[in-house]
Amino acid sequence: MTLKTVTLKTAQTTLAEGVTELGIGHPSPWLLPLRELESAAAHRFAQGDASFLQYGTELGDGFLLTELAQFLSREYALPVPTGELMISGGISQALDLCCAALSQPGDTILVEDPTYFLSLNIFRDHGLKVVPVPVGDHGMNLDALEALVRQHRPRLVYTIPTHQNPTGTTMPQAQRTRLAELAQQHDFFVLADEVYHLLTFTGTPPHSFAAHVNTGKVLSLGSFSKILAPGSRLGWIHAAPELLSCLIANGMIASGGGFSPLGGALIRSMFELDLLPGYIQGLRDTFRGRAAALGDALDELRSLGIRFQRPSGGYFIWVTLPDGVDSVVLLDRAVANGVRYQPGPKFSPDGGQRGQLRLCFAYYAEDDLRGGVQQLGQALQETLREG
Numbered sequence: 001m002t003l004k005t006v007t008l009k010t011a012q013t014t015l016a017e018g019v020t021e022l023g024i025g026h027p028s029p030w031l032l033p034l035r036e037l038e039s040a041a042a043h044r045f046a047q048g049d050a051s052f053l054q055y056g057t058e059l060g061d062g063f064l065l066t067e068l069a070q071f072l073s074r075e076y077a078l079p080v081p082t083g084e085l086m087i088s089g090g091i092s093q094a095l096d097l098c099c100a101a102l103s104q105p106g107d108t109i110l111v112e113d114p115t116y117f118l119s120l121n122i123f124r125d126h127g128l129k130v131v132p133v134p135v136g137d138h139g140m141n142l143d144a145l146e147a148l149v150r151q152h153r154p155r156l157v158y159t160i161p162t163h164q165n166p167t168g169t170t171m172p173q174a175q176r177t178r179l180a181e182l183a184q185q186h187d188f189f190v191l192a193d194e195v196y197h198l199l200t201f202t203g204t205p206p207h208s209f210a211a212h213v214n215t216g217k218v219l220s221l222g223s224f225s226k227i228l229a230p231g232s233r234l235g236w237i238h239a240a241p242e243l244l245s246c247l248i249a250n251g252m253i254a255s256g257g258g259f260s261p262l263g264g265a266l267i268r269s270m271f272e273l274d275l276l277p278g279y280i281q282g283l284r285d286t287f288r289g290r291a292a293a294l295g296d297a298l299d300e301l302r303s304l305g306i307r308f309q310r311p312s313g314g315y316f317i318w319v320t321l322p323d324g325v326d327s328v329v330l331l332d333r334a335v336a337n338g339v340r341y342q343p344g345p346k347f348s349p350d351g352g353q354r355g356q357l358r359l360c361f362a363y364y365a366e367d368d369l370r371g372g373v374q375q376l377g378q379a380l381q382e383t384l385r386e387g
């Protein structure tokens, strides 16, 4: 028997020493709400009611759902009824649940190209055929989508409509309405992943897909990961009540009850103490500054032939490299210069997007972001010099 050294760790990702990891899509550890959740826990435990330590009701704690409905109605500036919400284990788990309840192996799902790459594994876990739809400056290209819908008769369409991962693009209002109409005409469900909607730091985004839930064909998926803490593993599904009934008719929920009543109880107290809005505003202010710093630093590289759009929210800037430069090939040189990013093909269901790369501004402070871009610029210059 061989004894292996076990490295104990808590967080999923450990950053490599000496490399600026502009690829990582996580918040800075020092931005996480340790103090706020400490107050929330003290508040919850002081109530002397242990019911949140019991198996939870299937849709999630009704008191939490009521607070959440009020919060979303205010943030989205449209009514979100409590009866249309359920608590999920974050968007990742919500996607898994939706696939289990609404699709069969062999069905087709249309996804943006590029898209959130880790969603693709979830869709493939369910035996779905993944078909890419191009993304333009305004999100998913709906003319292309309509043609693909006629060709493939999908069961599901997955979109990240606001501050998309990885492109940062936002789908305009009229396109959102058109997508919801197409879902009704062609009988598919829209899984709207709205994980970055509340992280808008400039202007006001178009209405959340919550506005189209009443069609019965749209599910708006939200998460506490980016507005509170990824470790909460909690989010929500906003959908027509008959769809929610279908989602909770699930073996895992029947056995284990609703998702994480303990974590949900802390978030309930975050709401009751009115701690969440101020915390989110702090994140928006920080990310606005970081996005500007990253954008300013990248402006210096425009003379080398890169292109990008400044985001108005979310976590990312999507960079198009000069003609002929491949983001997969460039990565080795970037790492040698001390910086890493996510190369474009990672986000593409069929391995395209080779001339693109994704940078994240949520993890590092402004100076580190500037330093990382300088290193990226050096790698690019070396590559261009070699022709």
Ligand SMILES: Cc1ncc(COP(=O)(O)O)c(C=O)c1O
Pocket (backbone or CB within 6 Å): 025, 089, 090, 091, 092, 093, 116, 160, 165, 193, 195, 222, 223, 224, 225, 230, 234, 235
């Ligand atoms: C577009 C998108 N959807 C979903 C997730 C994961 O969400 P959750 O943490 O709620 O599972 C991420 C995380 O980066 C994301 O970027």
